[in-house]
Amino acid sequence: MTSDAVVDALVRSCFQVMGVLTRIGAENDLSLTQLRVLGILRDRRARVTDLALFLGVDKSSMSGLIDRAERRGLIGRDRNPGDRRATDVFLTPAGIELTGRLYADVRRALEPATRELDAEQQRTLVTLLDPILIGSAGPGPLSPA
Amino acid sequence: MTSDAVVDALVRSCFQVMGVLTRIGAENDLSLTQLRVLGILRDRRARVTDLALFLGVDKSSMSGLIDRAERRGLIGRDRNPGDRRATDVFLTPAGIELTGRLYADVRRALEPATRELDAEQQRTLVTLLDPILIGSAGPGPLSPA
């Protein structure tokens, strides 16, 4: 077993998980990036630039993503009271409701796979995935979402 | 530890790996999907419809992806000799060369993370990711790529 086997397994399982997320997003007319935005906003407000930094997209792309989600009533914008240049973004009640359903869908979709592992194996897997997650908070002030 | 923790770790590590792949793709003007196409074609020819099925995109989208890769000299098209409706797609020498470099880049980018695990932990991780990979070949006649 070379380290290539690990990279291979990571990349392949990644595409598998991504496929699940993409499908669940598509079923709700959401792109992967919009799915992530909803996930991040689930338990916090965030400024446009911070979201863009965290997701690795340009702030102009972020504007468009927020526009489309706002038009659908999932996301709201507020002027930041501390810095009047900044815009805070947050989930509307409809956004919260949808995000909750999406999370449940993802867990349900991955459950057949995770059920193959017993409790200890699950603990081990989480531990072994930890090195991958180092730095997963990305740049900016957003903690892991 | 609930099964939610596993799903969480999977999804987060996934976005991390995806970020690496997206960055390496972008550095070479390739989308994630094009990156996957090159990976699939690394050791086989494939028909347009099979690629589309495997990647989960429409055949018309596949046409566009192939067009752009062909315009860049990475991919070639051949009429399938057995079924004259079908088109076989394959890597050009330039495509093979680029794909090899991309693979090396990905391994190099993930190496700092995988290096955190010793040989036995790597074996364990590959084993524990296995349930995720079940069915990862997707529909169609393409074996895991």
Add this chain to the structure above:
DNA sequence: TATTGTTATACTCTATAACTATA
């Protein structure tokens, strides 16, 4: 008739550049 692939169309996602408002 059914399948393979392409084309036309429309929309989302993305980055770059230019802009306004605020710091």
Add this chain to the structure above:
DNA sequence: TATAGTTATAGAGTATAACAATA
């Protein structure tokens, strides 16, 4: 001057529908 966000623009990615060629 620098930063936050938006808008304009252009190109890639995507799906749907209609089409030609072949099975």
